[in-house]
Amino acid sequence: MALSHLNLLRPVLSRFLPTVVRTALVTSSRVPSLPHASCPTVLPNYVRHYATKKSKAKAKGQTAKVNINAALVEDIISLEEVKEDMAAVLTTLKEDFSRNLSIRTSPGALDHIIVTTKDGKFPLNQLGQISMKSPQLLVVNMTGFPEATAAVTHALQDSSIGLNPEVEGTIIRVPVPKVTREQRENLVKLAKQFSNKTKDSLRRVWTNAVTRVKKSKESVSEDTIHLVEKQIQQMADSYAADIDKQLATKTKELLG
Secondary structure (H helix, E strand, O other): OHHHHHHHHHHHHHHHHHHHHHHHHHHHHOOOOOOOOOOOOOOOOOOOOOOOHHHHHHHHHOOOOOOOOHHHHOOOOOHHHHHHHHHHHHHHHHHHHHHHOOOOOOHHHHOOOEEEEOOEEEEHHHOOEEEEEEOOEEEEEOOOOHHHHHHHHHHHHOOOOOOOOEEEOOEEEEEOOOOOHHHHHHHHHHHHHHHHHHHHHHHHHHHHHHHHHHOOOOOOOHHHHHHHHHHHHHHHHHHHHHHHHHHHHHHHHHHO
16 A cells, blocks of 8 residues: 555645755855865964063062151151251252352352361352452452452362462452363263262251161061052152252253
8 A cells, every 4th residue: 555655646746856956066066165185274363462571660669658647756756857968968069069050150150169277267259249240351459458468369279160360459350261071071070079969968968867667677567568668769769869950950941
């Protein structure tokens, strides 16, 4: 009986099977083929960003700043006094620059000259009245201490700024020579000496402050000691940077 049914379905199957085969062939032709060996597959370009040496150095150089309430560590050290001592060092440098390294003519240009007399050593401005007659001429009036006229004249001649005073009684005329390039360079060297001297003074202030802090180790925690020392170091670094700025500004002024 099964054979009889199969014989009945044979005509239908003969018409249907070719269609199914064709559909399968068309479908299979649409499937993308695998890449040929001669055409390598292009993979996505994934880029990994690494930190550069410059960025690493910058991150390494950045340290957290400390800002301690001075009132909380008064038993250890007075940070305000340390700051005042460091500020005084910087002020001294500014005064030295103004008094000794000016290329502009002014009555104060002679204030730093020390005069040796039989009664001792005195600043020139304590013995004579200094005035400026013109940008190229200063006058020292020795009416108050006429006996020191000769000593003042010698001090002016021996000064490092190349003066050639002219004496008329108790009046000393001091022509101010034009500053040469060599003199400017010598003044820059002197400015560096003042700057280095100031840094030495700043270092002494820092050393004294840290020494005082370390003496409190028995009564204060190590963490507190470390923070106070770091605060003092930050203050010293700040004033050291100010010293460098003062030197750079003065150097630019002197060289023109």
